[in-house]
Amino acid sequence: MGRTSRPLLKYLLRKILFLIVTYVIATTIVFILPRAIPGNPLAQILARLSQLSISNPEAISAANRTLMEEFGLGKPWYIQYVDFVSKALRGDLGTSISFYPRKVIDLIIPVIPWTLILLLPATITAWILGNTLGAIAAYKRNTWIDKGILTSSLIISQIPYYWLGMILIFFFGVKLEILPVQGAYSQGTIPSWNLNFFIDALKHYILPFSSIVISAMGGWAIGTRLLVIYELGSDYALFSEYLGMSDKKVFRYVFRNSLLPQVTGLALSLGSALGGALITEIVFNYPGTGYLLFRALTSLDYPLIQGIFVILIASIYIANFLVDFMYALIDPRIRLGQED
Amino acid sequence: MLFKMFKPLFKNKKFIIGFSIFAFFVILGLLGPVFYKVNPTEMAGMFESPPSREHPLGTDTYGRDILAQLLHGVRTSLYIGFLAAIISLIIGTIVGTFAAVKRGIVDEVLMAFTNIILTTPFILIAILIASYLRVRSIEMVALILGLFQWPWFARAIRAQLMSVISREYVYLSIMAGYSDLKLIVEDLIPTIATYAFMSFVLFINGGIMGEASLSLIGLGPTQGISLGIMLQWAVLMEAVRRGLWWWFVPPGIAIVAITSSLLIISTAMDEVFNPRLREE
Numbered sequence: 165m166g167r168t169s170r171p172l173l174k175y176l177l178r179k180i181l182f183l184i185v186t187y188v189i190a191t192t193i194v195f196i197l198p199r200a201i202p203g204n205p206l207a208q209i210l211a212r213l214s215q216l217s218i219s220n221p222e223a224i225s226a227a228n229r230t231l232m233e234e235f236g237l238g239k240p241w242y243i244q245y246v247d248f249v250s251k252a253l254r255g256d257l258g259t260s261i262s263f264y265p266r267k268v269i270d271l272i273i274p275v276i277p278w279t280l281i282l283l284l285p286a287t288i289t290a291w292i293l294g295n296t297l298g299a300i301a302a303y304k305r306n307t308w309i310d311k312g313i314l315t316s317s318l319i320i321s322q323i324p325y326y327w328l329g330m331i332l333i334f335f336f337g338v339k340l341e342i343l344p345v346q347g348a349y350s351q352g353t354i355p356s357w358n359l360n361f362f363i364d365a366l367k368h369y370i371l372p373f374s375s376i377v378i379s380a381m382g383g384w385a386i387g388t389r390l391l392v393i394y395e396l397g398s399d400y401a402l403f404s405e406y407l408g409m410s411d412k413k414v415f416r417y418v419f420r421n422s423l424l425p426q427v428t429g430l431a432l433s434l435g436s437a438l439g440g441a442l443i444t445e446i447v448f449n450y451p452g453t454g455y456l457l458f459r460a461l462t463s464l465d466y467p468l469i470q471g472i473f474v475i476l477i478a479s480i481y482i483a484n485f486l487v488d489f490m491y492a493l494i495d496p497r498i499r500l501g502q503e504d
Numbered sequence: 505m506l507f508k509m510f511k512p513l514f515k516n517k518k519f520i521i522g523f524s525i526f527a528f529f530v531i532l533g534l535l536g537p538v539f540y541k542v543n544p545t546e547m548a549g550m551f552e553s554p555p556s557r558e559h560p561l562g563t564d565t566y567g568r569d570i571l572a573q574l575l576h577g578v579r580t581s582l583y584i585g586f587l588a589a590i591i592s593l594i595i596g597t598i599v600g601t602f603a604a605v606k607r608g609i610v611d612e613v614l615m616a617f618t619n620i621i622l623t624t625p626f627i628l629i630a631i632l633i634a635s636y637l638r639v640r641s642i643e644m645v646a647l648i649l650g651l652f653q654w655p656w657f658a659r660a661i662r663a664q665l666m667s668v669i670s671r672e673y674v675y676l677s678i679m680a681g682y683s684d685l686k687l688i689v690e691d692l693i694p695t696i697a698t699y700a701f702m703s704f705v706l707f708i709n710g711g712i713m714g715e716a717s718l719s720l721i722g723l724g725p726t727q728g729i730s731l732g733i734m735l736q737w738a739v740l741m742e743a744v745r746r747g748l749w750w751w752f753v754p755p756g757i758a759i760v761a762i763t764s765s766l767l768i769i770s771t772a773m774d775e776v777f778n779p780r781l782r783e784e
Contacts, residue, residue: 330744
């Protein structure tokens with residue numbers, strides 16, 4: 165039989181292997197892209213610089229010299245690639261052009277906590293609220309409660325995070341003037357561990373947090389409602405009903421089983437949630453990864469763009485793995501090796 | 505046959521509502537710029553003036569007419585959405601059916617490829633590619649978006665076809681010596697037609713939303729006006745914090761109205777065609 169003694173371990177190892185392979189492919193693409201796209205601005209800058217360096221070596225600025233060195237001009241591509249990987253493994257993602265001479269990694273690390281603080285609680289809150297609403301709708305199927313939840317969820321799920329952010333800024337920040345309109349803390353204050361700063365940061369947190377929670381909630385509600393309705397029609401639910409089990413009890417079993425696919429859904433949605441949060445940061449001038457990426461993009465700071473991608477993709481995969489791990493823990497079929 | 509297939513839809517209230525809203529915006533995008541002949545890229549009046557009789561939706565920082573921008577924006581965004589959806593649908597169908605029909609190593613390779621793209625956020629891939637293209641036409645943006653949003657569809661198609669293939673009538677066709685292509689076209693494609701159509705609708709949404717995201721981050725089309733470009737201009741000019749609501753509200757409403765009408769259409773189709781959801 166195909167049963168092994170440690171199905172959970174095997175499952176997790178397979179996941180890790182897949183993610184490592186995927187990560188290698190993804191970072192390779194990050195490496196190849198600027199070198200392969202015809203007419204890409206980086207290639208043009210480098211070509212101009214290399215001509216300049218032959219005729220007049222002094223004319224090149226220090227930042228550009230670093231750019232040339234780091235993109236390994238003149239070396240064959242496979243040596244460039246080995247350079248890129250071995251440096252990245254040592255935590256060296258190159259030097260930023262627009263923030264020269266600061267290292268890319270030193271620019272990225274301080275902004276990551278801000279993105280995490282915004283993204284994680286908001287995503288989890290949205291997941292819980294959305295699933296609860298969806299379950300309520302399914303339980304009260306075809307009543308006005310169901311119709312109300314479904315219709316509003318359908319519309320809310322289509323509101324882009326950042327546009328909802330704009331509307332919230334306009335109402336609460338500009339019209340009512342009760343909440344700050346931008347940033348993660350007041351200008352002039354320095355992040356520190358005291359109560360005043362905490363309260364200030366909290367006030368700045370409310371709007372970007374709510375815009376992500378509200379717009380992410382609808383999708384979960386729609387999904388859970390469908391899953392619960394399917395599950396209510398399954399044999400075991402009907403059978404329990406015929407046995408005379410109370411509605412509430414049946415519903416509790418059904419709800420738990422319907423949540424399983426939503427856990428996998430959480431892993432898959434992290435990517436789009438991150439994308440949405442990155443742009444929300446731009447709208448709020450919130451000092452996270454998205455805002456840094458935006459500045460890197462507008463100043464064509466390619467080493468920084470490349471570095472942000474290497475980090476972002478890695479964090480997505482790690483998050484993905486954590487969700488899969490959770491899934492394996494709660495789904496007995498995987499735990500006992502009866503998958504497929 | 506097609507008419508017969510879609511006929512029950514028009515008895516569904518949800519579908520009628522969704523379809524009417526969507527049709528309204530399609531007409532707005534197609535005919536709006538024809539009838540409202542104001543150039544969206546040229547100064548047409550005072551700077552940043554609120555809605556008035558002359559400019560029903562006001563003007564922006566450069567005195568450009570917002571209504572004209574909106575009409576052209578709806579047109580462009582719908583065009584991008586459709587184009588991206590067609591690309592995604594074609595790739596997804598090919599990958600999904602080949603994986604299901606060929607099985608074995610072809611299936612393994614195709615699904616590994618699909619999973620790799622699925623694990624990497626599609627908007628991130630789009631941002632990465634767009635950042636290296638200095639000139640981005642509207643079609644190019646649609647292509648970038650369409651190339652990466654098909655994986656979930658391919659997986660669903662494969663799963664569905666796998667279950668269809670083990671049915672008797674497919675065995676009979678195989679025994680009758682049908683070629684793979686004939687089998688796919690005659691026996692398999694019809695079974696996924698409604699699902700494909702529903703997914704097509706969602707792909708349009710992905711395209712419209714994706715364009716808006718790319719534009720906001722500064723990587724949208726470099727010529728032409730889309731709903732995303734309008735939002736980007738509004739953000740760049742601090743329209744939100746300066747209270748110029750007529751500038752950033754209309755493009756957002758258009759995006760939400762178009763995408764949620766499409767979602768309602770797809771939900772209604774699910775209700776009509778999916779026996780497990782039909783109300784008893």
